[in-house]
Amino acid sequence: MGKVVGIDLGTTNSLIATLEDGQPWVIPDEDGELLLPSYVGISDAGQLLVGKSAMRQYAAAPERTVKSIKRQMGTDYRVTLGGGADSPVGAASPKENREYRPQEISAIILKTLKQRAEEVLEEDITQAVITVPAYFTDAQRQATKEAGEIAGLDVLQILNEPTAAALVFEVNSEETETVMVYDLGGGTFDVSIVEITGNVTEVLASHGNNRLGGDDFDRQLERHLADQFAAHYDIELPSDTVTQARLLRAAEQAKIGLSENAFVTVREPFLASKGETALHLEMEIAREDFENLITPMLKETLAAIDRALSDADMEATDIDRVILVGGSTRIPLVQRLVENHLADTPVSSFAPDLCVGLGAAVQAGVLSGEAVDSILVDVTPHSLGIAAVMSTPMGPVPDMFSAIIPRNSVIPISRSQIYRTAYDQQDTVEIEVYQGENAIARENVPLGSFKIEGLPPKPAHALQIEVHFDFDLNGILTVTATEKGKGQQESLVVNDAETGRLSSRELSQSRDAISSLFDTLALPLFETENMETEEDIEDDNGNALE
Numbered sequence: 077m078g079k080v081v082g083i084d085l086g087t088t089n090s091l092i093a094t095l096e097d098g099q100p101w102v103i104p105d106e107d108g109e110l111l112l113p114s115y116v117g118i119s120d121a122g123q124l125l126v127g128k129s130a131m132r133q134y135a136a137a138p139e140r141t142v143k144s145i146k147r148q149m150g151t152d153y154r155v156t157l158g159g160g161a162d163s164p165v166g167a168a169s170p171k172e173n174r175e176y177r178p179q180e181i182s183a184i185i186l187k188t189l190k191q192r193a194e195e196v197l198e199e200d201i202t203q204a205v206i207t208v209p210a211y212f213t214d215a216q217r218q219a220t221k222e223a224g225e226i227a228g229l230d231v232l233q234i235l236n237e238p239t240a241a242a243l244v245f246e247v248n249s250e251e252t253e254t255v256m257v258y259d260l261g262g263g264t265f266d267v268s269i270v271e272i273t274g275n276v277t278e279v280l281a282s283h284g285n286n287r288l289g290g291d292d293f294d295r296q297l298e299r300h301l302a303d304q305f306a307a308h309y310d311i312e313l314p315s316d317t318v319t320q321a322r323l324l325r326a327a328e329q330a331k332i333g334l335s336e337n338a339f340v341t342v343r344e345p346f347l348a349s350k351g352e353t354a355l356h357l358e359m360e361i362a363r364e365d366f367e368n369l370i371t372p373m374l375k376e377t378l379a380a381i382d383r384a385l386s387d388a389d390m391e392a393t394d395i396d397r398v399i400l401v402g403g404s405t406r407i408p409l410v411q412r413l414v415e416n417h418l419a420d421t422p423v424s425s426f427a428p429d430l431c432v433g434l435g436a437a438v439q440a441g442v443l444s445g446e447a448v449d450s451i452l453v454d455v456t457p458h459s460l461g462i463a464a465v466m467s468t469p470m471g472p473v474p475d476m477f478s479a480i481i482p483r484n485s486v487i488p489i490s491r492s493q494i495y496r497t498a499y500d501q502q503d504t505v506e507i508e509v510y511q512g513e514n515a516i517a518r519e520n521v522p523l524g525s526f527k528i529e530g531l532p533p534k535p536a537h538a539l540q541i542e543v544h545f546d547f548d549l550n551g552i553l554t555v556t557a558t559e560k561g562k563g564q565q566e567s568l569v570v571n572d573a574e575t576g577r578l579s580s581r582e583l584s585q586s587r588d589a590i591s592s593l594f595d596t597l598a599l600p601l602f603e604t605e606n607m608e609t610e611e612d613i614e615d616d617n618g619n620a621l622e
């Protein structure tokens with residue numbers, strides 16, 4: 077088996093890591109940068125931009141740049157990127173407009189990371205473990221897997237981010253340690269309770285919000301800056317995308333500054349004008365003001381902690397330590413609130429931006445048979461079941477949610493349940509699959525439905541239908557229903573249709589389109605004009621020279 081890499085495909089930043097001699101390390105780019113900003117764009121000249129170059133372009137040309145695509149994974153969102161408004165839609169050349177699905181944009185990020193690893197490790201990389209928030213739905217996991225396929229990677233496992241983070245922390249003894257992983261990144265929040273015994277990691281409970289993170293703090297601060305600006309000059313800030321993007325970038329920089337300093341000054345010259353006069357934004361922000369802005373959102377994360385504790389049937393005192401993961405945990409208030417909330421539990425963090433990717437590399441090592449014998453046990457983030465008529469003392473109630481796999485079950489898991497027909501002469505049953513926790517089926521997330529038709533005429537309750545759920549390590553659900561008499565059987569791989577899952581033909585079309593984009597990649601690495609020979613760029617020790 078070749079080398080398997082671990083990839084943290086983040087909302088804000090992504091990275092690729094590998095395992096060597098039992099130790100995970102992050103593979104840097106040619107400038108030594110570990111993180112690849114999760115930005116993709118097309119330059120003015122029609123070149124593909126990925127990472128920092130696309131991030132730099134964002135403020136000036138947001139219409140040609142995509143960020144935070146992770147938030148759209150698993151939806152049928154489309155983004156148009158290309159050379160300009162006049163360009164035809166649907167063309168494969170980046171000089172022309174083309175609509176991209178979220179998994180295609182993610183594939184561009186993955187392919188860039190894959191190439192980075194291939195350069196450094198000097199071998200082809202075809203297999204990967206990719207992390208996702210524990211709270212990601214099946215559709216979001218499927219889309220992540222497809223992104224890997226489009227990028228030319230066989231995704232051996234979709235791994236939950238908090239589980240990956242816990243894999244990095246060495247466990248001191250053979251005694252069981254209960255660890256809470258609090259992960260607050262750019263776009264998502266997750267809290268998981270993980271039990272580690274020796275090399276076995278088991279996720280006991282997981283809870284989160286896949287629409288809460290540092291991006292929201294940036295937006296709050298951006299609004300605050302805009303309000304202050306309007307109050308100061310008595311004029312609204314222009315609402316064009318360039319001004320908004322500049323303000324958002326200034327807000328993020330201010331936020332990061334406030335993690336180290338009690339005050340920062342935001343300066344954005346020539347942000348607007350009043351008559352002939354140019355107006356500049358220059359404003360001091362106190363850490364305390366920023367903290368007040370984000371406290372309500374952070375309180376939501378504390379409520380999620382309580383929910384995870386109660387799901388795991390635990391008290392705060394049962395937690396041995398808390399691990400902080402994700403760039404936003406660098407905000408001092410985050411650490412303080414978590415510490416206060418969990419009283420005397422020690423809170424630690426180690427490379428909060430890197431540890432998910434490092435953990436993915438550990439798991440990749442396990443899968444490729446390298447000498448790290450950790451074993452991973454993961455759980456389902458939601459209950460999975462079907463809509464059914466339930467008998468109650470008041471009589472039958474339709475459309476109730478009958479959970480077949482309860483939330484926080486250890487995966488992989490297969491479970492079956494027997495149902496009976498509800499009416500006399502019933503010749504069809506419809507299996508409607510849902511995920512969620514509400515007792516009313518329709519209040520949960522529908523995952524798909526299918527029918528078994530042509531059932532033999534029988535009185536109510538006489539026919540038995542076995543519904544089998546199979547939930548695999550990647551969080552993908554296969555539902556099979558079998559009529560017990562004649563053995564009629566139908567099945568459904570969840571999210572096949574509704575969630576915009578791609579067919580193999582679409583996948584291969586995407587793969588070709590993304591590959592052709594890479595021919596235009598705006599990286600010095602691929603410029604042929606000044607290309608030196610291999611002897612030129614290596615010194616006697618084989619180290620790469622500038």
Ligand code: AMP
Pocket residue numbers: 086087088089260261262263289290291328331332333335401402403404405406407428429
């Ligand atoms: P991640 O998704 O883990 O890469 O985290 C990215 C988020 O962390 C972004 O919203 C960043 O703005 C934020 N971030 C990174 N460094 C800091 C910092 N020093 N203080 C506050 N937020 C930060």
